Amino acid sequence: MDIVGLLKTMTLVEKLGQLSQYASAWLDTSLDSPLTGPKSQIKLTDEEYTAIGSTFSFKNATVMKKLQEQHLKNDPKKIPLLFMDNVVHGYRTIYPVPLGMSATFDVELVEECCAMAAKEAVTAGVHVTFAPMVDVSRDARWGRCVESAGEDPYLNSEMGRAQVRGYQGNMDPSKNIAACVKHYAAYGQAEAGRDYNTTDMSERTLRDFYLPAYQATVDEDVRMVMTSFNALNGVPSSGNKWLVKDILRDEWGFDGVVISDFKAFDEMRTHGYCETESDCAEKAMNATSDIEMMSACYFRTIPALIEQGKLSMQQIDEAVLRVLKLKEELGLFENPYSFASEEESEKVCLCAEHRALAKKAVVKSAVLLKNENILPFDKNKAKRIAVIGPFGDYNGLDQWACRGRNEDVVTVLQGIKNLLPNKEIVFARGCGDEINATDCSDIEAAVATAKSCDTVILCVGERADFSCEGKSRMELRLSKAQKTLINEIVKVNKNTAVVLYTGRPLVLTDCIDDMPALMTAWLPGTEGGNAIAELLFGDENFSGKLSMTFPRSEGQLPISYNAYKTGRPLLNEDNWARGFVSCYFDMPNTPLFSFGYGLSYTDFEISVPEINKTEMNSGETLTVSVKVKNIGKRNGETVLQLYICDEFASLVRPIKELKGFKKIELKPNEERAVSFEITEDMLKFWSANGKFEAESGSFRVWVSDVSTATENVRFVFSK
Numbered sequence: 001m002d003i004v005g006l007l008k009t010m011t012l013v014e015k016l017g018q019l020s021q022y023a024s025a026w027l028d029t030s031l032d033s034p035l036t037g038p039k040s041q042i043k044l045t046d047e048e049y050t051a052i053g054s055t056f057s058f059k060n061a062t063v064m065k066k067l068q069e070q071h072l073k074n075d076p077k078k079i080p081l082l083f084m085d086n087v088v089h090g091y092r093t094i095y096p097v098p099l100g101m102s103a104t105f106d107v108e109l110v111e112e113c114c115a116m117a118a119k120e121a122v123t124a125g126v127h128v129t130f131a132p133m134v135d136v137s138r139d140a141r142w143g144r145c146v147e148s149a150g151e152d153p154y155l156n157s158e159m160g161r162a163q164v165r166g167y168q169g170n171m172d173p174s175k176n177i178a179a180c181v182k183h184y185a186a187y188g189q190a191e192a193g194r195d196y197n198t199t200d201m202s203e204r205t206l207r208d209f210y211l212p213a214y215q216a217t218v219d220e221d222v223r224m225v226m227t228s229f230n231a232l233n234g235v236p237s238s239g240n241k242w243l244v245k246d247i248l249r250d251e252w253g254f255d256g257v258v259i260s261d262f263k264a265f266d267e268m269r270t271h272g273y274c275e276t277e278s279d280c281a282e283k284a285m286n287a288t289s290d291i292e293m294m295s296a297c298y299f300r301t302i303p304a305l306i307e308q309g310k311l312s313m314q315q316i317d318e319a320v321l322r323v324l325k326l327k328e329e330l331g332l333f334e335n336p337y338s339f340a341s342e343e344e345s346e347k348v349c350l351c352a353e354h355r356a357l358a359k360k361a362v363v364k365s366a367v368l369l370k371n372e373n374i375l376p377f378d379k380n381k382a383k384r385i386a387v388i389g390p391f392g393d394y395n396g397l398d399q400w401a402c403r404g405r406n407e408d409v410v411t412v413l414q415g416i417k418n419l420l421p422n423k424e425i426v427f428a429r430g431c432g433d434e435i436n437a438t439d440c441s442d443i444e445a446a447v448a449t450a451k452s453c454d455t456v457i458l459c460v461g462e463r464a465d466f467s468c469e470g471k472s473r474m475e476l477r478l479s480k481a482q483k484t485l486i487n488e489i490v491k492v493n494k495n496t497a498v499v500l501y502t503g504r505p506l507v508l509t510d511c512i513d514d515m516p517a518l519m520t521a522w523l524p525g526t527e528g529g530n531a532i533a534e535l536l537f538g539d540e541n542f543s544g545k546l547s548m549t550f551p552r553s554e555g556q557l558p559i560s561y562n563a564y565k566t567g568r569p570l571l572n573e574d575n576w577a578r579g580f581v582s583c584y585f586d587m588p589n590t591p592l593f594s595f596g597y598g599l600s601y602t603d604f605e606i607s608v609p610e611i612n613k614t615e616m617n618s619g620e621t622l623t624v625s626v627k628v629k630n631i632g633k634r635n636g637e638t639v640l641q642l643y644i645c646d647e648f649a650s651l652v653r654p655i656k657e658l659k660g661f662k663k664i665e666l667k668p669n670e671e672r673a674v675s676f677e678i679t680e681d682m683l684k685f686w687s688a689n690g691k692f693e694a695e696s697g698s699f700r701v702w703v704s705d706v707s708t709a710t711e712n713v714r715f716v717f718s719k
């Protein structure tokens with residue numbers, strides 16, 4: 001298709017249509033009523049309505065085909081609609097939420113899962129997914145941390161890249177979809193963890209921690225970028241020219257489509273940054289934001305802005321061309337219905353192969369946080385098993401579980417029954433799953449059940465609808481009823497393992513001592529129960545590591561292992577109450593569980609790291625290696641994590657920063673040397689000169705299986 005030629009034939013309204021996106025329910029003429037639909041809600045004319053270029057959130061292939069047909073019939077230019085959706089952790093076969101997937105530290109697995117999700121989504125006619133989300137999240141109060149890869153910029157970058165590779169593949173429209181990285185930028189640092197709240201940060205914090213993951217996905221050739229709701233240092237992202245035009249496009253070379261978040265152009269008025277829709281449109285277009293989602297500032301006001309000479313037709317044309325180019329790349333002009341097919345959906349979605357991959361993802365993402373010789377349970381000894389708790393038979397799915405269905409979800413109860421069909425398995429809910437559940441009246445019956453069993457699986461946590469967008473929480477503790485349940489159950493049966501369902505790190509300080517064993521399953525999706533059963537009974541081993549710190553208290557938030565150093569660090573945690581150092585008077589600085597932490601059913605011995613030279617010049621590399629040995633009795637995987645600290649620099653540097661990781665599997669007694677190459681790029685940071693550079697001086701290096709490792713080596717870098 002000659003898209004440049006096509007552009008020349010388009011009217012301004014037709015061009016603005018390509019830059020406007022509305023939810024599918026608004027496009028379905030049969031659904032339009034005085035209360036719904038773009039004509040009534042934002043008063044689009046028939047011509048504008050016909051010109052709309054893209055839509056999102058649609059149910060299935062039938063709806064896609066119906067909307068496309070309706071559109072092509074009316075559109076004189078026959079430019080197909082582009083269909084987008086939130087395919088975030090699976091389309092119909094749902095694997096764990098992104099926070100859980102990042103705990104796998106397994107980029108190949110993440111890529112494979114995204115490729116599976118794309119394959120399913122393609123059968124419904126999806127062209128673009130609003131994923132990956134790479135907002136670095138250091139505040140568990142913020143409900144959207146569930147959508148991210150947690151607190152680390154490097155892990156977010158690697159997970160973001162893997163997702164882009166998985167969704168986009170070779171951009172073969174029969175199995176791949178375009179990715180749209182979001183939410184650019186620094187949305188994860190919403191003040192006080194309150195969603196949509198403002199973000200204020202220095203350029204160095206932005207560059208050191210928050211921007212790298214977006215840039216990594218741009219380097220991976222992500223096709224779209226979604227700007228964020230928040231204002232960054234006073235400027236809402238949709239109209240932030242510095243962020244979008246100067247950094248994203250001019251500095252990083254992004255030439256794909258930029259889309260706003262839901263109604264975010266218009267919300268620049270509510271922010272108090274723009275007074276009129278016209279002001280919103282002018283700022284957004286000058287920032288090179290292409291598609292406006294769910295408001296109509298472009299439609300309403302760009303014609304006049306062009307007439308007044310405030311915007312040029314060239315700006316509009318460039319934006320439209322970017323959208324048309326994406327449509328062309330996705331093959332829409334030749335095949336507007338793409339590969340949408342109900343029959344294919346039936347075949348592909350939830351097929352055995354996809355369920356198996358989703359199960360593997362749950363196994364790899366689960367993190368064993370505590371184990372006082374309880375796990376794995378012995379299948380032979382377990383005669384009567386109790387599954388207890390509000391999450392024991394829970395099939396909830398979160399907001400971004402796309403077209404996943406509750407009835408497809410394998411609960412823990414079901415998973416245990418599937419694994420051990422000949423055992424006696426009993427269930428007691430114990431208490432409700434409400435956020436502040438206080439009703440303990442069912443606990444007595446649950447206690448009696450626990451007493452009558454030799455093995456107890458106690459499932460607690462927070463519901464899937466307590467995290468995600470708009471779901472910030474101030475208190476991250478389990479409800480009073482759940483805490484009482486844990487306490488009472490363990491009193492009568494110590495052979496209890498707690499399974500935590502959660503979309504964020506929770507504060508477990510006041511109940512962790514009661515738990516003989518604890519694993520977090522995150523929000524595991526369709527195959528949760530089967531995988532959890534296999535982990536608990538030892539058919540599978542744990543290998544997940546936390547991608548986000550579990551704090552002791554909400555008062556520690558925001559918290560991350562890679563904080564900047566202070567002049568008065570707390571060097572000895574035992575001395576935490578002594579004052580006049582950077583600490584709390586009433587609680588240790590350390591979290592309950594650190595970034596990178598996670599146990600296994602086997603043990604690994606890791607040697608002190610060694611380096612091949614103590615001096616490294618600019619342009620050279622250096623190798624750091626450790627020997628790792630499985631000293632336990634079973635096969636196991638662990639994640640070796642490379643951390644670096646720049647000891648003295650022109651600006652204060654973090655205590656340590658993750659710069660690499662490798663997941664390795666070892667048989668009992670097997671030992672392997674694992675090495676990482678340190679490059680000059682790994683030493684770079686946003687320096688006092690306002691650019692990324694490595695500075696001469698000394699660096700410390702750790703290689704271990706947790707961020708709190710102490711053994712390190714030192715080298716000197718010279719420019």
Ligand code: NOJ
Nearest residue numbers: 056086130182261262469
């Ligand atoms: C709002 C959310 O912030 C964003 O993540 C999502 O992709 C869009 N709505 C579209 O559903």
